[in-house]
Amino acid sequence: MLMTVQDFEAAARTRLDPVHADFIAGGAADEITVRANEEAFRRLRLLPRVLRGSTARTPEITLLGSRARTPVLLSPTAFHKLVCSEGELATARAAAAAGAIMIVSMASTVAVEAIARAARDAGADGDPAPLWFQLYLQPDLEFTEALVRRATAAGCAALVVTVDSPVRGAHERDLRNGFLDLPDGLRCEHMADPRQDGRVRPIAMSPEISWEHLDWLRGITSLPILLKGVLHPEDARLAVRHGADGLVLSNHGGRQLDTVPATIELLPEMYAAVGGRVPIVLDGGVRRGTDVVKALALGASAVGIGRPVMWALAEGGEKGVRRLLELLREEFDQALALCGARGVTDLGPDLVRAPAWGPAPPFPGAEAVRPDGAVS
Numbered sequence: 031m032l033m034t035v036q037d038f039e040a041a042a043r044t045r046l047d048p049v050h051a052d053f054i055a056g057g058a059a060d061e062i063t064v065r066a067n068e069e070a071f072r073r074l075r076l077l078p079r080v081l082r083g084s085t086a087r088t089p090e091i092t093l094l095g096s097r098a099r100t101p102v103l104l105s106p107t108a109f110h111k112l113v114c115s116e117g118e119l120a121t122a123r124a125a126a127a128a129g130a131i132m133i134v135s136m137a138s139t140v141a142v143e144a145i146a147r148a149a150r151d152a153g154a155d156g157d158p159a160p161l162w163f164q165l166y167l168q169p170d171l172e173f174t175e176a177l178v179r180r181a182t183a184a185g186c187a188a189l190v191v192t193v194d195s196p197v198r199g200a201h202e203r204d205l206r207n208g209f210l211d212l213p214d215g216l217r218c219e220h221m222a223d224p225r226q227d228g229r230v231r232p233i234a235m236s237p238e239i240s241w242e243h244l245d246w247l248r249g250i251t252s253l254p255i256l257l258k259g260v261l262h263p264e265d266a267r268l269a270v271r272h273g274a275d276g277l278v279l280s281n282h283g284g285r286q287l288d289t290v291p292a293t294i295e296l297l298p299e300m301y302a303a304v305g306g307r308v309p310i311v312l313d314g315g316v317r318r319g320t321d322v323v324k325a326l327a328l329g330a331s332a333v334g335i336g337r338p339v340m341w342a343l344a345e346g347g348e349k350g351v352r353r354l355l356e357l358l359r360e361e362f363d364q365a366l367a368l369c370g371a372r373g374v375t376d377l378g379p380d381l382v383r384a385p386a387w388g389p390a391p392p393f394p395g396a397e398a399v400r401p402d403g404a405v406s
């Protein structure tokens with residue numbers, strides 16, 4: 031029985047080609063950050079309030095003009111057809127049914143126009159949350175602009191610009207497995223270049239990209255822009271100054287620079303840096319409803335999930351992703367109730383306890399300073 035995100039991971043592993051399972055689960059280099067993301071959530075403790083007389087609870091949020099029935103977003107993940115023949119169409123239908131914002135990856139294996147149609151059709155009797163579109167800014171600005179226009183025309187309500195990828199992270203599992211390209215028959219639909227008879231270009235991850243490119247993007251679109259992958263508080267301040275409307279506090283699920291901190295550990299500092307001026311979406315290691323509560327309590331406006339969506343899609347296609355989103359909603363609702371909260375606005379940092387780090391051990395050979403300041 032599929033009761034937890036972990037169950038989805040185990041079930042997906044039995045269905046997936048092991049090379050593809052590694053592509054999804056893997057991260058950069060020693061995968062220290064991959065593990066850190068989940069471990070950091072596990073280390074945090076919740077301190078609930080009692081006797082609050084709360085009855086109706088609502089998980090709803092409005093984020094940069096997008097209304098959603100859950101604070102759990104689908105972070106952008108590439109190549110859904112690798113794990114399910116319907117690919118992003120299945121994911122979009124499930125997200126629409128759950129009223130969850132789906133961030134379409136620029137590296138999707140279905141075009142954004144078709145994804146948007148699937149979401150609209152699936153959400154017809156409900157209230158589908160809008161799609162957002164993720165972008166790697168390409169040095170070829172004409173191509174980038176055309177893609178922004180396409181996503182906008184398809185109805186995407188925000189742009190999520192991934193900024194943590196001046197080069198690709200060292201995905202050592204993929205290198206060992208020889209997984210260097212999509213299998214025949216699959217392609218990144220958005221990289222087909224109309225100026226070159228539909229030839230599919232590689233996605234450029236370019237160290238040339240700078241704040242000037244963001245300024246350029248700000249000038250060509252009125253959609254809200256979120257920057258995904260800002261980790262340094264000074265960059266968060268710069269992002270606000272350059273007109274970003276939101277941040278996705280993300281370390282790319284540990285797939286770019288290994289050994290960066292867990293995102294949940296960085297959240298209080300990032301929240302302080304932006305001072306509530308723009309919303310923060312956090313992703314990386316969110317696996318439980320209690321993780322959602324912890325992130326929102328520490329200042330996130332919403333959270334994103336990456337790998338769990340791929341596992342659910344591999345396990346059960348559209349139905350699998352629907353079940354995943356439902357189980358996270360149930361867990362989140364139960365955690366809210368147990369915290370004595372009615373909704374996201376009742377959550378604050380007073381509900382979270384972090385373990386004390388304790389004093390760092392002295393460097394080998396360094397003089398030890400005693401608590402009274404004396405040097406031994």
Ligand SMILES: Cc1cc2nc3c(=O)[nH]c(=O)nc-3n(C[C@H](O)[C@H](O)[C@H](O)COP(=O)(O)O)c2cc1C
Binds near residue numbers: 055108137315335
């Ligand atoms: C298989 C896979 C593909 C991904 N593709 C993209 C992508 O195309 N663009 C992007 O910005 N991030 C991508 N990411 C990163 C996710 O958006 C997200 O930051 C990360 O998965 C969150 O961590 P989690 O997997 O622990 O939930 C990908 C992650 C995975 C696992």
Ligand SMILES: CCCCCCC(=O)C(=O)O
Binds near residue numbers: 285
């Ligand atoms: C060269 C294609 C890269 C697609 C982007 C996928 C991604 O971000 C990942 O983490 O994997």
